[in-house]
Amino acid sequence: MPFMPVKFNLQKRVKLAQGLWMIYWLSVIVGILIFSLGIFFKIELRKRSEMMDNNESHLVPNLLILVGLLACGVSAFGGKVCHDSLDPVKFAKWKPMLKPYLLLCCGFNALMLLTVLLCFLMQFAVYLTLAEGLKNSIKFYKDTDTPGRCFMKRTLDMTQIEFRCCGNNNFRDWFEVQWISNRYLDMSNDLVKDRVLSNVEGKYLMDSVPFSCCNPGSPRPCIQHHLTNNSAHYDYDHRIEELNIWTRGCREALFSYFSNMMNSIGMLIIATIILESADMAGLKYLTTALETMEDPENPECESEGWLLEKSVKETFSEMLAKMKTLGASNQVEGGDAAEAAT
Amino acid sequence: MVVMKMKFPFQKRVKLAQGLWLLSWCATLAGAITFALGCILKTELRRRAEVMDNSDIHVVPNTLMIVGLASLGINYFASKICQDALDAGRFPRWKNMLKPYFAISCFFTVLMLLAVIMSYVMKGNLESSLKVGLRNGIRFYKDTDTPGRCFQKQNIDRLQMEFQCCGNNDFRDWFEVQWISNRYLDFSTKEVKDRIKSNVDGRYLLDGVPFSCCNPSSPRPCIQYQLTNNSAHYNYEYQTEELNIYLRGCREALVNYYMGLMNTIGAGVLSVFLLQGSVLVSLRFLQTSMEAVAGNENTEIETEGYLLEKSVKDTVMEYVGPLMTFFLLTNQVEEGATGAPAGP
Numbered sequence: 001m002p003f004m005p006v007k008f009n010l011q012k013r014v015k016l017a018q019g020l021w022m023i024y025w026l027s028v029i030v031g032i033l034i035f036s037l038g039i040f041f042k043i044e045l046r047k048r049s050e051m052m053d054n055n056e057s058h059l060v061p062n063l064l065i066l067v068g069l070l071a072c073g074v075s076a077f078g079g080k081v082c083h084d085s086l087d088p089v090k091f092a093k094w095k096p097m098l099k100p101y102l103l104l105c106c107g108f109n110a111l112m113l114l115t116v117l118l119c120f121l122m123q124f125a126v127y128l129t130l131a132e133g134l135k136n137s138i139k140f141y142k143d144t145d146t147p148g149r150c151f152m153k154r155t156l157d158m159t160q161i162e163f164r165c166c167g168n169n170n171f172r173d174w175f176e177v178q179w180i181s182n183r184y185l186d187m188s189n190d191l192v193k194d195r196v197l198s199n200v201e202g203k204y205l206m207d208s209v210p211f212s213c214c215n216p217g218s219p220r221p222c223i224q225h226h227l228t229n230n231s232a233h234y235d236y237d238h239r240i241e242e243l244n245i246w247t248r249g250c251r252e253a254l255f256s257y258f259s260n261m262m263n264s265i266g267m268l269i270i271a272t273i274i275l276e277s278a279d280m281a282g283l284k285y286l287t288t289a290l291e292t293m294e295d296p297e298n299p300e301c302e303s304e305g306w307l308l309e310k311s312v313k314e315t316f317s318e319m320l321a322k323m324k325t326l327g328a329s330n331q332v333e334g335g336d337a338a339e340a341a342t
Numbered sequence: 343m344v345v346m347k348m349k350f351p352f353q354k355r356v357k358l359a360q361g362l363w364l365l366s367w368c369a370t371l372a373g374a375i376t377f378a379l380g381c382i383l384k385t386e387l388r389r390r391a392e393v394m395d396n397s398d399i400h401v402v403p404n405t406l407m408i409v410g411l412a413s414l415g416i417n418y419f420a421s422k423i424c425q426d427a428l429d430a431g432r433f434p435r436w437k438n439m440l441k442p443y444f445a446i447s448c449f450f451t452v453l454m455l456l457a458v459i460m461s462y463v464m465k466g467n468l469e470s471s472l473k474v475g476l477r478n479g480i481r482f483y484k485d486t487d488t489p490g491r492c493f494q495k496q497n498i499d500r501l502q503m504e505f506q507c508c509g510n511n512d513f514r515d516w517f518e519v520q521w522i523s524n525r526y527l528d529f530s531t532k533e534v535k536d537r538i539k540s541n542v543d544g545r546y547l548l549d550g551v552p553f554s555c556c557n558p559s560s561p562r563p564c565i566q567y568q569l570t571n572n573s574a575h576y577n578y579e580y581q582t583e584e585l586n587i588y589l590r591g592c593r594e595a596l597v598n599y600y601m602g603l604m605n606t607i608g609a610g611v612l613s614v615f616l617l618q619g620s621v622l623v624s625l626r627f628l629q630t631s632m633e634a635v636a637g638n639e640n641t642e643i644e645t646e647g648y649l650l651e652k653s654v655k656d657t658v659m660e661y662v663g664p665l666m667t668f669f670l671l672t673n674q675v676e677e678g679a680t681g682a683p684a685g686p
Contacts, residue, residue: 219495
């Protein structure tokens with residue numbers, strides 16, 4: 001009892017082959033799209049790698065590049081098979097490769113499913129890496145003379161300007177670190193000495209933020225220094241002032257950017273899985289319809305196509321039995337080797 | 343005196359027609375690209391329209407868009423004509439249309455070249471438009487409560503950050519205007535009162551710049567205020583400090599950006615112009631060589647093709663002559679009419 005049989009005459013077979021050929025070429029284009037998205041994602045991770053302490057995981061973009069290339073190859077091969085399917089001479093040479101090809105497609109679909117899961121789960125890893133990386137970036141902001149960290153200031157400034165954010169959780173993170181280098185502090189000044197002595201570690205802390213936290217949409221010129229001191233500025237109340245500096249933290253901003261990207265890519269891969277499954281089903285119908293023609297010489301005869309030769313349950317039990325016999329043959333060989341050894 | 347006579351045996355005519363068909367489809371694509379380039383340039387100019395005083399420079403992208411659309415039509419007809427050219431029965435129906443067709447095509451092709459020349463010629467116009475626009479932008483920077491100027495501050499800040507520039511000519515332009523609104527100045531403090539009294543117009547001027555002039559590449563945190571006062575900051579000398587704020591003026595930055603864009607587009611449009619010109623020349627050769635075949639029983643004879651039947655001067659007079667006589671005649675009639683009543 002074949003699983004989901006469908007009757008095919010010549011017209012229907014021709015239509016199926018043509019439609020399937022077009023869907024395969026659509027899959028090739030989607031494969032190219034996935035490949036380019038993987039490269040784009042990799043470039044974006046590299047650009048922000050300083051914010052992530054240089055230890056971000058490139059697993060997802062590498063997997064996307066691999067999936068894209070495989071999708072192109074698999075779909076191009078399927079399209080070629082479809083193209084040759086209505087010519088019995090050409091189709092005969094593809095016949096022996098069909099079973100391993102369909103198994104490969106199944107494996108490829110499983111790989112894509114794994115990629116989708118990783119796309120959604122790795123967002124947690126990105127979040128944690130960002131939290132750690134931004135904390136270090138803010139700490140090393142002032143070290144523009146230390147080799148390896150010279151450009152941290154510029155990168156963090158450009159990130160805050162581009163993503164419209166300030167600090168790690170929010171702007172108060174800047175109050176907890178010394179972000180002005182000692183090279184530019186006049187240590188003979190009383191004010192400076194007071195501030196440095198006012199905390200245990202001898203850091204020059206103040207309630208100010210760098211200029212890159214300023215919001216251009218504010219109606220008044222940016223207030224960077226003495227942010228929590230209302231009397232230092234005319235007509236200023238730091239509790240209700242919203243437009244002066246960016247209130248969002250950079251971790252949240254960067255995370256929402258990456259998470260949107262990863263979610264969209266995940267959706268695209270789910271659509272690709274559905275497309276590839278449709279491809280596989282169509283190809284199975286086409287090949288079985290061509291194989292079951294009663295009279296191979298007469299192309300106009302009717303035939304039947306199906307997804308599985310027996311029902312789902314029987315196919316599964318057959319597969320299990322095959323795997324058991326494979327295991328059994330190993331045991332027999334093991335027994336022989338043991339006898340020969342004794 | 344025929345201009346550029348060439349012999350065309352049958353095979354050469356066939357090859358010319360086939361090559362021209364392919365060339366005209368390439369030229370159609372090139373026309374679409376020209377239209378797209380015009381759209382891109384117009385969009386870029388519109389984005390910064392707030393800092394431009396007039397929109398005279400928009401004539402360049404407008405011309406490119408018109409020429410792009412026209413060349414789509416011209417090349418479509420060229421491909422149709424050369425498809426019919428080798429069929430002696432279908433070619434004669436194009437006979438009447440060809441003279442005006444060539445006139446229009448030459449006009450639009452020359453217009454393409456003019457657009458590229460204009461983009462270089464209008465650099466001065468663009469610069470003066472930006473000068474006035476930026477001056478107004480800096481003057482109205484503080485007016486965030488005046489309707490119509492609310493977003494001037496935001497636009498100038500974003501412009502300075504994106505193009506990495508400060509002020510109109512340079513950062514000193516900010517010293518000459520009051521860019522802090524009176525709403526945020528405490529008029530009861532001595533410092534504010536001194537500054538306002540120190541100049542004739544009663545403006546609060548200071549040697550400071552907005553935060554958007556700050557250069558992120560500077561190794562030290564940005565110094566915005568008291569820029570010309572070395573003793574106000576530790577280890578600071580404004581004469582030698584280069585990385586603190588952007589030294590370039592925004593007018594120079596914007597002019598460079600737009601001239602670079604127009605150079606790139608101009609190079610593309612020049613190659614489209616050459617392609618279009620070669621299409622028209624090939625079509626003219628095909629037309630003249632096919633006309634000699636007309637009326638002959640044997641279509642495979644060798645014919646001659648040429649560019650212009652008479653010399654260049656005669657052809658120009660042929661086209662311009664009717665226009666000239668039209669204008670001269672109307673003038674003479676008017677003069678005669680005014681002469682008659684002035685008489686006795």
